[in-house]
Amino acid sequence: MKVSVLYFASLREQLGNAGEELDLPQTITTITALKAHLRERGGAYETAFAEKALVRAAVNQEMVKADAAFKAGDELAFFPPVTGG
Amino acid sequence: MKVSVLYFASLREQLGNAGEELDLPQTITTITALKAHLRERGGAYETAFAEKALVRAAVNQEMVKADAAFKAGDELAFFPPVTGG
Amino acid sequence: MKVSVQREDFDLGAEVKAISGDTSTGAVASFVGIVRDVVMTLEHYPGMTDKALHKIVEEAGSRWKVKDCTVIHRYGELQPGAQIVMVAVASAHRGDAFAACEFIMDYLKTQAPFWKKEHRPEGANWVEARASDDQAAERWKEPGK
Amino acid sequence: MKVSVQREDFDLGAEVKAISGDTSTGAVASFVGIVRDVVMTLEHYPGMTDKALHKIVEEAGSRWKVKDCTVIHRYGELQPGAQIVMVAVASAHRGDAFAACEFIMDYLKTQAPFWKKEHRPEGANWVEARASDDQAAERWKEPGK
Numbered sequence: 001m002k003v004s005v006l007y008f009a010s011l012r013e014q015l016g017n018a019g020e021e022l023d024l025p026q027t028i029t030t031i032t033a034l035k036a037h038l039r040e041r042g043g044a045y046e047t048a049f050a051e052k053a054l055v056r057a058a059v060n061q062e063m064v065k066a067d068a069a070f071k072a073g074d075e076l077a078f079f080p081p082v083t084g085g
Numbered sequence: 086m087k088v089s090v091l092y093f094a095s096l097r098e099q100l101g102n103a104g105e106e107l108d109l110p111q112t113i114t115t116i117t118a119l120k121a122h123l124r125e126r127g128g129a130y131e132t133a134f135a136e137k138a139l140v141r142a143a144v145n146q147e148m149v150k151a152d153a154a155f156k157a158g159d160e161l162a163f164f165p166p167v168t169g170g
Numbered sequence: 171m172k173v174s175v176q177r178e179d180f181d182l183g184a185e186v187k188a189i190s191g192d193t194s195t196g197a198v199a200s201f202v203g204i205v206r207d208v209v210m211t212l213e214h215y216p217g218m219t220d221k222a223l224h225k226i227v228e229e230a231g232s233r234w235k236v237k238d239c240t241v242i243h244r245y246g247e248l249q250p251g252a253q254i255v256m257v258a259v260a261s262a263h264r265g266d267a268f269a270a271c272e273f274i275m276d277y278l279k280t281q282a283p284f285w286k287k288e289h290r291p292e293g294a295n296w297v298e299a300r301a302s303d304d305q306a307a308e309r310w311k312e313p314g315k
Numbered sequence: 316m317k318v319s320v321q322r323e324d325f326d327l328g329a330e331v332k333a334i335s336g337d338t339s340t341g342a343v344a345s346f347v348g349i350v351r352d353v354v355m356t357l358e359h360y361p362g363m364t365d366k367a368l369h370k371i372v373e374e375a376g377s378r379w380k381v382k383d384c385t386v387i388h389r390y391g392e393l394q395p396g397a398q399i400v401m402v403a404v405a406s407a408h409r410g411d412a413f414a415a416c417e418f419i420m421d422y423l424k425t426q427a428p429f430w431k432k433e434h435r436p437e438g439a440n441w442v443e444a445r446a447s448d449d450q451a452a453e454r455w456k457e458p459g460k
Contacts, residue, residue: 009358009430010441061363063426077360081444084357084388084429085348085400085420094213094285095296146218148281162215166299169212169243169284170203170255170275183328186347193352193395200345201409202331207338250338264346265451268417275409306410
């Protein structure tokens, strides 16, 4: 399943990656599963997506909870808690 | 005891009086007593200062409760509940 | 702190800028009251209005962390759409700014000696005080507010 | 209703005027957030910010009687004293205007995808989210609010 993933702010800097196109295994259909998948890359990804890390997620530009599902073609995003305003 | 008394807004119109200098009997030293004194004039004063009338008072430009006292030379004021803002 | 009772109109943007200069100010909450669909005359008690507004502003400053504050209230004849009153409060954080601004408006509504007379086609009449304004002022007396 | 995410500065006075025209509008509550004593860069998620702000504004409109509303949030590099964000809400009465304005700010703080990076002499660092902002947003979930 193909999705695009974006990274913002401190997370983007930590990973040295602003975004990427991913072709995921069929089993990975929720934010929680995707985070575990990215964690397996090790290095900065392992730290950034650690269980305890405060990472927020959006699916198609709407903030979602960790157990939210996504489908092929979706735009996913990970970022730290927001600090605007 | 000499005091000046001012009337504002609907009360001023009702009495046809914006203010006056009064020389009061020694016994009249509180707002409640002064209202009773003015009521005795009858006519518009009797209506305006009726027990049930919503009349606010100020002594030297500070809003006070009905039992507040005043002294010679004070500036007293009577007016309806305020409606600014 | 600036308090002004005036006939002239005011410029909200300029007034907010004027109290935003301190580098520790991060938030300015403000309010503008506007004449709705009827011409009105605002009467006030000249000697007392300034005093009453200062007292309200000081009370707000004792309850919340206020960096600066401006209150302007107009009097005289005002057309529909005209600005009547403005309150702006500058603080380090928005919670203080919002609370102090709303407090000042609520107290002004029940404590500052202004009276509105509306001029309608069928005649002029004095606006009656609203119980909801007394309630709005009362709620600041609850503990913890 | 106007929502704008932009690099350019804004004019609070003009924005408030722009939403005050309706003759049934009697109250405009507004808020401006200002950069305190440090240069900062505001990053955002372009595709999402507009959506998130519209959603917050709609939620406010469903809870309070809102006549009109403007939200502007800047991004890019901002100097100390610069305006970051403004919210203005026009209503018939001040209670609705104040509540909706504060609600929008509280939700924006926790729901809109903006991130601040501060540039201090000792280096740049991302601002951490504050627990007090989560609490401020949470309190609108209490019944009766």
